[in-house]
Amino acid sequence: MKRRSFVKASLLVPTIPAAAFAGTTSAQKTAREYYELRVYTLKDATQQQMVADYYQHAAIPAYNKTGSKNIGVFTELKPEGQTKLFVVIPYKSIEDFSSAKSKLMNDKTYIDAASAYLHAPATAPAYERIESSLLYAFPRMPEMATTTPDKPRIFELRRYESPTEAAGMKKIEMFNEGGEMDIFKKTGLDAVFYGQSLIGGNQPNLTYMLQFDDMADHDKSWGTFGSSPEWNKLKSIPDYADAKLISKITAIFLTPTSFSQI
Structure with missing residues (x-):
């Protein structure tokens, strides 16, 4: 290739700064999981x-x-009235998510075992409604924790929840590149997963799950986090101020069912 042609062609290739690779970890090289979060609204104990x-x-x-492991099924710790059921289903890829329902419907064992749920009459439905969200695992925690x-x-x-899409992405950056996830881990906030919401209500938002021994452990860990010098330094950065990035925080306390895999 002549030098003039080479230079012309090279201008068409986007330049990737070396800094983009500086913070790459083995976790970031792992394929990021997807999580479906389902919330079942129930009217009574029979539906539950x-x-x-x-x-x-x-x-x-x-x-x-089908390959989806570590499925979590939870009830509310202190429900106001009839509890809701919360279900987390991990998928290794978007293809696994999109093909999951057809795989289940072609599984005779599943069809037989699920008959009462799938074919509940309109006069006595299995649930009132399902709300479903699709989450994409954060780069620095691409897989669900054991x-x-x-x-x-x-x-x-x-x-x-964030006031704008840009603010939502900035908060995700704060968790990953900013180091908020690392501070969580150092201060005893034990994460099960972190996910960016791709599809679902209350957009834009991110959702994550933490586990604790009990409420005393919860209060202690959050207190340690809140007083952490690293956290206070991070949140003092103007671009990471909560007032800019977060418009609403919702926290729900859950207990796993006896058969939950989380």
Whole structure:
């Protein structure tokens, strides 16, 4: 190739700054998971039992066969009235997410076990409504953390809503490149997953889940985080101010069902 042609062609290739690779870790090279967060609104204990039976005996075994492991099913720690059921389903790829339903519907064992749930009559439905969100794992935590289902725990599901898409992306940057996730870990805030909401209500937002031994552990860990010099230094950066990046925080406390894999 003549030098003039080479120079002309090289101008068409975008330049990637070396700094883009400086912070690359083995975690960032791992394919990021997707998480479906389902929230079931239920009117009574009968519906709650039907949905719980569906996940325990039909959905979880079937999803596990398709490659989705560590499925979490939770009830509210202190519900106001009838509890909702919260379900977290991990997927290794967007293709796994998009093909999951067809795989289940082609699984005869699943169809038989899920019959009461799938074919509940309109006069006695299995649930009132399902709200579903699709989350994309953060770069610095591309896979869900391993949990210990045989240990008594409570979970905190937190959603941060942002005033704009740009603010939402800045908050995600703060968690990842800014180091907020690292401060969480150092101060005892044990994350199960972090996810950017791609599809669902209350956009734009990010959602993450933490686990604790009990509420005393929860209060202690958050107190340690709040007084951390690293956290106070990070949040003092003008571009990372909560007033700019967060418009609403929702925290829900959950307990795992006896058959939850988280």
